[in-house]
Amino acid sequence: MTTAPQATGRQIPDRLMSPTRRALKSWEMLLFVVAVGIFVANSLASPYFLDPWNLSDASFNFTEKALIAFAMAMLIIAGEIDLSVASIIALASTAMGAAMIAGAPVPVLVAVGLGTGVLCGAFNGLLVARFGLPSIVVTIGTMSLFRGLSYIALGDGAYTGYPAGFGWFGQGYVWWVFSFELVLFALFAVVFYVLLHRTNFGRAVYVIGNNATAARFSGIRVDRIRFMLFVLTGLMSGIAAVCLTSRLGSTRPSIAMGWELEAVTMVVLGGVSILGGSGSIPGVVIAALVMGLVTFGLGLLNVPGIVMSIIIGALLIGVIALPRLWRMLRK
Template identity: 65%
Template sequence: MSIADLSPVRADPPAAPAFCRLPDRGRSRLAERATSWDALLFVLFVAIFCANALASPYFLDIWNISDATFNVTEKAIVALALAFVILCGEIDISVAGTIALASTVMGWLAGTGASMPAVALAGLGTGLLCGIVNGALVTALGLPSIVATIGTMSLFRGLAYAILGDGAFTAYPAGFAFFGQGYVWEWLSFEFATFLVLAIAAGLVLHRTALGRSVRAIGYNPAAARFSGLRVARITFLAFVVTGLAAGLAAVMLTSRLGSTRPSIALGWELDIVTMVVLGGVSITGGSGSIVGVVLAAFVMGLITFGLGLLNVPGIIMSIVIGLLLIGVIALPVIVGGIGRRVSAGRP
């Protein structure tokens, strides 16, 4: 296994050479780990961390780093769930629209004087409902997920606009601020702690359970998965519902952190979140990927945004860096694999 084998892009298998040298033993686990996608991301992460520490004297401060997690945690929570949808070979573009609608519903409910738990539950419930709509469109009606969720993205955000117009909700019940601004221990924020717990849970489900194996099987070859007796539609539906719920949770956190709701809340986040998942090594065509990769990708993106922010680089320049990173990181294994193949083909 090399980097090329683990890349998000499934390259065509190379033609079998006439004479094949059989290795007398397989590659060690250590060698496999050292050349994996996750290792590449980890090296990138360490490099960016060091570069940041050298570039700005304000970087190596635990409170600064804790603050830096806020701009990425909500997106990362959605990315953890979206990874399952993408692993199934589908995609959900509507996550940011879901966040906007959930936030609007919460703001409206808070305006009627509802209690704190009711408001938070309404946010989660709206997310869940949006996930069910997406899942039903894709699995029950059999629509291609990319266009179906472009439609629901427009619908969900459109409803937020229809409810709010050009206004804003700013009144939230006491205690609601904890979700986005509270700390559970010293510098460990509630948001980041929740993310860590969810990341471990997602990792366990994907890598240690039959459900996780089924998800990858569906993405790699839906036909084979179906003929193996896997409930393709049901599992895909579940992935969409969980993604909706995660978007609902992100909406609770974001709304609580900002303390206000406008219909343009989380605008354009779907691209950041999809980038995070793909950067994490999840194949956009489904079937392969790891949660460790997604978590590392979230950290890498967070560090780049935060580090460039410390250097007073405008946000739009960061989007160039993220875009280049996305293309570079999926192109690299293809190029390396191509050169490797050429080198081994040239060998006598």
Template identity: 55%
Template sequence: MSNTADAPEKAGSSRYIIADRPGFRLGALLGRWESLLALLLVAAFAANAIMLPHFLDLYNLADGTFNFSEKALIALPMALLIICREIDISVSGILALSSVAIGLAHTSGVAPELLLPIALATGTACGWLNGIMVTRFRLPSIVVTIGTVSLFRGLASVVLGDKAFTGYPQVMADWGQGYFFGFIPREFIILLVFAALFAVMLHATTWGRRIYAIGNNPVAARFSGIAVDRYRLVLFMLTGAMAGLAAYLLTGRIGSTRPNIAMGWELEVITMVILGGVSIAGGAGTIGGVMLAVLTLGTVTYGLSLANIPGIYMTIVVGILLLATIALPRLLRGRRTAK
């Protein structure tokens, strides 16, 4: 005689019957990290709209995207790196060195249309160095990139000294400060295009599935025939290239290259990724979650700036969010284990 407890599952599984109920679907939806982020974004937006009279001005909202677009461009490949159990602390140094390379090329008379390729090449070369140190010499990526951020920024500071590169061509200002349709910043459109490309690559291709496999178990991925080191090297180079693109846009937006350009950006970029639900242990995360985190942090930053709150307080907020998003899942997992 069969066990009656097993009957529903044999008949079609009670799990699927429950899943058809609207309440269950709502609970599953709200249990997703991305859903919680969306609620947090709505709450931050509503609070700012209530407390700040000029918050909902469309032109101000559009201009507010300048505060995070370049950082978010770096956060996209950083998410893939962290999913692969790696990290790049050197992105702000890569950006600084790429900006210096643009300045040197411009002062040497290089054509304006070649400045973007120079920035991308410089960033890619820096990423290649990071990747080689990690994959060829088996050094921890966090140690390597802590060292190279000092190397890259040090080289930029040596070249600049106490000077600055200025007088960049108009084409850089057009991309760094310009608008589409009169009010949508070009940088934000570029960010949306790259977010879509990264989302397709990670979630709809074999390449993306292999990235998840490497993050979940690199040894098993290697035995299954995945070229783990090659993927890691490419991701470091991709992260460097995106930092080079960010350098081009940022340099065009502010119109100069200075030794302290993008100082401390690595913390904000990593916070965007971790707050977006990418596991620091690797193997989990989505581009959609990262973009929700970008918009949430951007909304909070924009509100603080409208309220004339000093930028140092934003640094405190970023630090708290980073600690909370790393510690909270572990605390919840510990409570479930205790039960």
């Protein structure tokens, strides 16, 4: 005697769903809905928000930090982290200021900023990949080291008087309301998307983040890739230093203070697991837009900066805790 099969009530695994259904259920889609909601709320809260030039100015709230977040995302996916990125910006900016005082032209200033970022990233990568030190400990140490060098060089002073041509990197516009920084953000979003999601290097990053030991046995050069990721993060910090110094027109040791928190928040808000092994560049792009819209909207409402810092800290804690709380509720 046979009995009719009964429904088990099991859910369809995500990998067996159609691409459209997976996209609709993804974290990136939720973030996109949140971004649209914030955009609508800002447009209702302030009559000045929808002005094209105001929206262009809003991009300065996230583009420089997003450049760092792209590289930081790959680093965290690989199971590492770099908390010295803001201090790399400070040291790179100080090096550019010293070169400017020495009479260096604009191309040399840019090369000095990028080179300083690469050297700082290589130093972090050497300590982590070659000597096997924990990245969080190393970069906490270099966070103090790099900024300390800036304070030694400048003290309470500042470098000012950068050449007029240098200001274009942080203040110039490519076309209409599209600033150089915004175009740079879009360009690197595509570059990092291809690098992480469409190359063997990106697949190796995911494998290392999920199981570094298995990655070694499969022939992946784990230490080399980790070193390259730290160098890449240093390079992007150098690019951010060029843009920020150009936009401000001056260098102080306190430049970019606290940006490491905002970069990590941007990455984690974008759906990158803080434990490594998962995440996407589109998520980081949308997270950057969300944070930019939030800070710009609060600025239009004259909300104090300390309140914005509280909101960013709450976002970081909430995004890390939310998935675990959701799993607990489902159980």
